[in-house]
Amino acid sequence: GENVEQHPSTLSVQEGDSAVIKCTYSDSASNYFPWYKQELGKRPQLIIDIRSNVGEKKDQRIAVTLNKTAKHFSLHITETQPEDSAVYFCAASNTGTASKLTFGTGTRLQVTL
């Protein structure tokens, strides 16, 4: 089955700096890679996703890149703000008879003033 590794497990940045979170996946059949943000005590929320036919996608301060050859993808947050503090999960899935999303281990991002 799919295995998704995520690094770092914790990340502390100063407000205004950039943050980068990296994930690798094992199953070459995976073709969909979403990122979720989970604030303490709340539900995971989809913040951006990328499909395998695209190398990069951007949405305001958030961007995701995908390298299919190396089987890794990354989340980039620019101009970080305190409200970006949360746990971020990457995930991977493939198209099949049932969609099964496998999550990375999570990155706790803290944005300090």
Added chain:
Amino acid sequence: DTEVTQTPKHLVMGMTNKKSLKCEQHMGHRAMYWYKQKAKKPPELMFVYSYEKLSINESVPSRFSPECPNSSLLNLHLHALQPEDSALYLCASSPFSGQNYGYTFGSGTRLTVV
């Protein structure tokens, strides 16, 4: 309506109790999921329903019994749970199973087994 609604939000149950978790969505999504999340861990898939049929069971113990009465509802029946089953139980839905779409998660039921 763009939400997945889960009830109850909190549940405390004894090891001999029977209880049910409920999940509802009215987005027309045809795939629904149960995930279990322990503190500081990622969500772990338990069950996938595709077009109201169980398509994935991730070797979940039989004390957890899912049910999908219709395309909008998903239940998780609990019986004879163990304290280690205490966790946040998340329901999610997506437009189609077999297609690549992000999940919409419910707020979860925080379950404590005593």
